[in-house]
Amino acid sequence: GLDTYVREWPFALQLVVWFLRGVSRVILANNPLSGALILAALLWASPWQGLLGAVGVLASMLTAVLIGQDGAEVTAGLHGYNGMLVSLLMGVFSSAGDWYWWLLLPACLGAAACTFLYSGLSPVLDRWDLPVAVFPFNIVIVLYLLVTRPDNPYFPHYPSLPVGALQANATELNTAQLLQGIFLGVGQIFACDSLGPSLLILGATLLYSPLQALHAVLGSAAGTLAGLSVAVRHGSLYSGLSGFNGALGCMCVGGLFFTFSWRSHLFAIATAFLCSYVDIAFSNLLGTIGLPACSWAATLVVTLMLLLTGRGLATYRIPIGQVRS
Amino acid sequence: GLDTYVREWPFALQLVVWFLRGVSRVILANNPLSGALILAALLWASPWQGLLGAVGVLASMLTAVLIGQDGAEVTAGLHGYNGMLVSLLMGVFSSAGDWYWWLLLPACLGAAACTFLYSGLSPVLDRWDLPVAVFPFNIVIVLYLLVTRPDNPYFPHYPSLPVGALQANATELNTAQLLQGIFLGVGQIFACDSLGPSLLILGATLLYSPLQALHAVLGSAAGTLAGLSVAVRHGSLYSGLSGFNGALGCMCVGGLFFTFSWRSHLFAIATAFLCSYVDIAFSNLLGTIGLPACSWAATLVVTLMLLLTGRGLATYRIPIGQVRS
Amino acid sequence: GLDTYVREWPFALQLVVWFLRGVSRVILANNPLSGALILAALLWASPWQGLLGAVGVLASMLTAVLIGQDGAEVTAGLHGYNGMLVSLLMGVFSSAGDWYWWLLLPACLGAAACTFLYSGLSPVLDRWDLPVAVFPFNIVIVLYLLVTRPDNPYFPHYPSLPVGALQANATELNTAQLLQGIFLGVGQIFACDSLGPSLLILGATLLYSPLQALHAVLGSAAGTLAGLSVAVRHGSLYSGLSGFNGALGCMCVGGLFFTFSWRSHLFAIATAFLCSYVDIAFSNLLGTIGLPACSWAATLVVTLMLLLTGRGLATYRIPIGQVRS
Numbered sequence: 001g002l003d004t005y006v007r008e009w010p011f012a013l014q015l016v017v018w019f020l021r022g023v024s025r026v027i028l029a030n031n032p033l034s035g036a037l038i039l040a041a042l043l044w045a046s047p048w049q050g051l052l053g054a055v056g057v058l059a060s061m062l063t064a065v066l067i068g069q070d071g072a073e074v075t076a077g078l079h080g081y082n083g084m085l086v087s088l089l090m091g092v093f094s095s096a097g098d099w100y101w102w103l104l105l106p107a108c109l110g111a112a113a114c115t116f117l118y119s120g121l122s123p124v125l126d127r128w129d130l131p132v133a134v135f136p137f138n139i140v141i142v143l144y145l146l147v148t149r150p151d152n153p154y155f156p157h158y159p160s161l162p163v164g165a166l167q168a169n170a171t172e173l174n175t176a177q178l179l180q181g182i183f184l185g186v187g188q189i190f191a192c193d194s195l196g197p198s199l200l201i202l203g204a205t206l207l208y209s210p211l212q213a214l215h216a217v218l219g220s221a222a223g224t225l226a227g228l229s230v231a232v233r234h235g236s237l238y239s240g241l242s243g244f245n246g247a248l249g250c251m252c253v254g255g256l257f258f259t260f261s262w263r264s265h266l267f268a269i270a271t272a273f274l275c276s277y278v279d280i281a282f283s284n285l286l287g288t289i290g291l292p293a294c295s296w297a298a299t300l301v302v303t304l305m306l307l308l309t310g311r312g313l314a315t316y317r318i319p320i321g322q323v324r325s
Numbered sequence: 326g327l328d329t330y331v332r333e334w335p336f337a338l339q340l341v342v343w344f345l346r347g348v349s350r351v352i353l354a355n356n357p358l359s360g361a362l363i364l365a366a367l368l369w370a371s372p373w374q375g376l377l378g379a380v381g382v383l384a385s386m387l388t389a390v391l392i393g394q395d396g397a398e399v400t401a402g403l404h405g406y407n408g409m410l411v412s413l414l415m416g417v418f419s420s421a422g423d424w425y426w427w428l429l430l431p432a433c434l435g436a437a438a439c440t441f442l443y444s445g446l447s448p449v450l451d452r453w454d455l456p457v458a459v460f461p462f463n464i465v466i467v468l469y470l471l472v473t474r475p476d477n478p479y480f481p482h483y484p485s486l487p488v489g490a491l492q493a494n495a496t497e498l499n500t501a502q503l504l505q506g507i508f509l510g511v512g513q514i515f516a517c518d519s520l521g522p523s524l525l526i527l528g529a530t531l532l533y534s535p536l537q538a539l540h541a542v543l544g545s546a547a548g549t550l551a552g553l554s555v556a557v558r559h560g561s562l563y564s565g566l567s568g569f570n571g572a573l574g575c576m577c578v579g580g581l582f583f584t585f586s587w588r589s590h591l592f593a594i595a596t597a598f599l600c601s602y603v604d605i606a607f608s609n610l611l612g613t614i615g616l617p618a619c620s621w622a623a624t625l626v627v628t629l630m631l632l633l634t635g636r637g638l639a640t641y642r643i644p645i646g647q648v649r650s
Numbered sequence: 651g652l653d654t655y656v657r658e659w660p661f662a663l664q665l666v667v668w669f670l671r672g673v674s675r676v677i678l679a680n681n682p683l684s685g686a687l688i689l690a691a692l693l694w695a696s697p698w699q700g701l702l703g704a705v706g707v708l709a710s711m712l713t714a715v716l717i718g719q720d721g722a723e724v725t726a727g728l729h730g731y732n733g734m735l736v737s738l739l740m741g742v743f744s745s746a747g748d749w750y751w752w753l754l755l756p757a758c759l760g761a762a763a764c765t766f767l768y769s770g771l772s773p774v775l776d777r778w779d780l781p782v783a784v785f786p787f788n789i790v791i792v793l794y795l796l797v798t799r800p801d802n803p804y805f806p807h808y809p810s811l812p813v814g815a816l817q818a819n820a821t822e823l824n825t826a827q828l829l830q831g832i833f834l835g836v837g838q839i840f841a842c843d844s845l846g847p848s849l850l851i852l853g854a855t856l857l858y859s860p861l862q863a864l865h866a867v868l869g870s871a872a873g874t875l876a877g878l879s880v881a882v883r884h885g886s887l888y889s890g891l892s893g894f895n896g897a898l899g900c901m902c903v904g905g906l907f908f909t910f911s912w913r914s915h916l917f918a919i920a921t922a923f924l925c926s927y928v929d930i931a932f933s934n935l936l937g938t939i940g941l942p943a944c945s946w947a948a949t950l951v952v953t954l955m956l957l958l959t960g961r962g963l964a965t966y967r968i969p970i971g972q973v974r975s
């Protein structure tokens with residue numbers, strides 16, 4: 001396939017392929033083309049964010065080489081996506097404005113820390129055949145935001161609000177914005193909240209696997225419904241923040257870690273709802289001290305679904321070593 | 326025994342037996358008669374709470390069947406007690422009043438989520454031969470209360486106070502109320518704070534095992550003493566809330582997971598004190614954001630005691646597979 | 651060696667050796683002489699603290715004998731250092747003043763609880779060949795401070811502030827105090843903040859292993875740098891509180907759990923920075939409810955480094971059973 005073909009390319013080109021593969025890993029894909037589309041989407045939304053993301057992937061991959069991680073893991077892009085998410089989120093939360101070059105320092109350090117965490121968590125999770133997923137990203141970004149409180153003189157950032165916080169002047173729901181929020185939910189996986197780039201990211205998912213793309217939209221819709229059912233802030237629904245955990249959970253169960261069947265499809269939708277409610281809970285918890293809930297909910301719920309022993313789901317489980325990669 | 330006899334009954338009656346067994350599991354028993362007494366106690370205390378509890382058990386058992394859990398586990402009532410506790414606690418914390426029928430929706434969903442957690446946690450805890458116990462209940466109820474903050478428009482609930490919060494006009498201790506609190510501590514295992522039903526629940530424990538009942542009262546007394554030693558709110562002592570974690574811990578070590586001996590009896594009392602102090606700590610921690618400490622303390626401390634390697638306690642340990650069930 | 655020689659001494663003297671070994675375990679040493687020097691340093695800094703520390707070691711060791719822990723573990727001092735740290739920290743945080751004799755009660759109970767936690771955590775951590783380290787101390791002290799809130803009538807204590815809290819009237823940095831803070835960082839491992847005793851503790855480390863002492867100072871310096879880079883409170887830098895997590899992490903990786911090489915030396919310095927940043931994060935998190943970050947950061951980061959699978963560090967890993975003890 002592509003892999004043997006790539007091996008004969010010049011090193012610089014090979015590096016680009018590994019890099020783009022790392023980018024595509026965030027949406028659970030493993031495809032340089034999807035990665036290129038996503039990077040284009042991010043650069044379209046904000047060139048500074050695109051740069052930050054790219055730096056994150058590179059810092060993370062380089063650290064993996066330095067600490068002697070398995071080469072196959074590096075070329076498969078497994079040591080890039082956590083670092084990318086960390087540096088993207090650092091950029092989004094930074095209140096120092098775009099092109100604040102000092103931010104590259106914590107971005108690189110945070111991305112490097114992700115690789116340490118990836119390497120350290122894998123033997124623990126391996127015991128139950130669980131993937132490391134985005135645990136490193138979620139841990140590092142929360143630690144970063146805790147180290148640099150909102151009023152930090154060097155690295156200030158915006159505090160997050162609980163999604164359940166009462167709204168002073170709540171207006172009626174705007175259905176168009178609600179529908180748009182469902183598609184923004186896919187973009188929010190990369191902390192991107194413009195419609196065009198979000199649709200391009202959805203396209204990158206579609207390119208890798210139409211099933212994944214379908215589940216991403218379904219999951220985001222489920223997240224929006226869950227948010228409506230407990231009256232979260234409208235802003236959270238419109239921006240897609242209510243949807244992206246559901247989208248991630250739905251994609252993992254519906255098209256990645258389990259073979260497709262009507263049963264696993266139903267489980268994927270149940271997972272999307274579960275992810276969304278847990279995300280609301282985490283947002284209300286972490287929001288009390290100004291922290292975002294990131295993708296903790298999707299990560300923990302998918303880990304739980306992978307552990308289920310009931311025959312209804314466990315029979316469709318694909319061993320981690322054989323997950324399309 | 327009863328089991329082979331039951332197998333010839335009509336299905337509806339069998340279902341009732343499984344259901345009542347699930348109810349009795351909360352007090353670590355496995356006896357339909359104890360379950361019936363407890364259900365009667367709950368209905369006596371509040372018909373709405375009794376209904377909620379019953380719905381929780383059923384939703385949890387049904388989910389277990391749907392996701393294909395082992396049939397033997399279902400008939401033993403292992404997939405009911407967590408769901409029951411979740412729906413009971415949802416009812417107790419709800420500030421929408423009794424007979425608020427919409428509450429059945431989160432009660433069913435929460436009870437279903439318990440079964441998912443039970444199924445997912447068991448392979449992790451199995452590694453160290455540990456029971457899942459009430460981890461699912463504790464996780465789900467905390468998440469539910471986080472999702473629906475006190476001021477939620479659909480599912481409002483009362484916030485919890487830290488037990489160590491200073492009392493504005495502290496009066497002298499009332500010994501009679503203190504003694505009553507010890508017995509209420511047994512009822513509080515089911516979130517029940519009336520004396521009559523609490524004594525009936527103690528009776529249900531006595532019916533299953535006098536040793537368990539003795540340890541329940543001893544543990545609740547130890548919890549009250551622990552509360553006195555660090556000056557918790559009087560209300561917490563009088564209502565039995567200071568005692569129920571001690572009661573649970575004492576029952577688990579004194580009469581369930583370890584063979585009875587003077588040594589394990591002493592350990593049971595030590596466990597009761599440990600549970601109570603940890604419960605006070607958790608209540609002071611979670612209370613700062615309005616959350617209750619539930620039975621986290623008892624669950625974690627008993628898990629710790631089951632892990633002890635010291636010969637003093639480990640030699641009396643009964644393997645989980647052989648615990649009277 | 652010394653061990654066979656000690657076995658012929660009278661029991662009282664043997665007990666003293668075990669006791670002093672337990673004291674030296676806090677700085678990762680295993681040497682009665684280092685232990686004696688440390689005890690002298692603590693008594694010099696504050697006789698009351700010295701007494702508390704000694705009581706903590708004894709209560710912890712006695713509990714280990716009572717619950718039937720392995721005799722070899724007790725004589726090696728493994729069941730003493732956690733208890734010592736708990737009682738020392740209880741003394742430091744107590745706002746009831748020195749020689750408040752009632753404090754011996756929680757000190758003994760807390761030290762005993764450490765032994766329970768040590769025994770219970772070891773089978774869990776053993777699965778990944780990880781040491782129990784100071785997990786028990788960190789858990790027990792946080793629980794104690796939660797049980798007795800600052801305004802407790804019997805056991806009042808000082809609340810902790812987040813290190814990142816903005817300073818009203820920040821003055822310029824004092825270089826002399828900053829340098830002194832680096833050495834105080836070694837003393838802060840025992841919650842000691844006077845220069846003389848801190849240097850004596852550094853001497854005790856030097857006596858056991860010059861490499862350890864070097865890494866202790868290097869780690870403390872790294873911690874101070876990390877603190878400067880995110881503008882923590884000057885008081886935290888001057889008192890050595892910013893340095894001690896870095897010192898602990900640097901000692902563990904540079905001279906205890908890994909064989910010395912240039913690579914592990916570089917990793918030790920990286921670990922020191924990682925520990926320090928994580929410590930700042932934890933301090934900002936726990937400080938919001940008045941709790942200190944203790945040595946959670948060093949404990950968790952070192953555990954992570956021991957789990958790393960990358961060949962760069964994993965090849966130097968010494969199995970826990972063979973760590974110099």
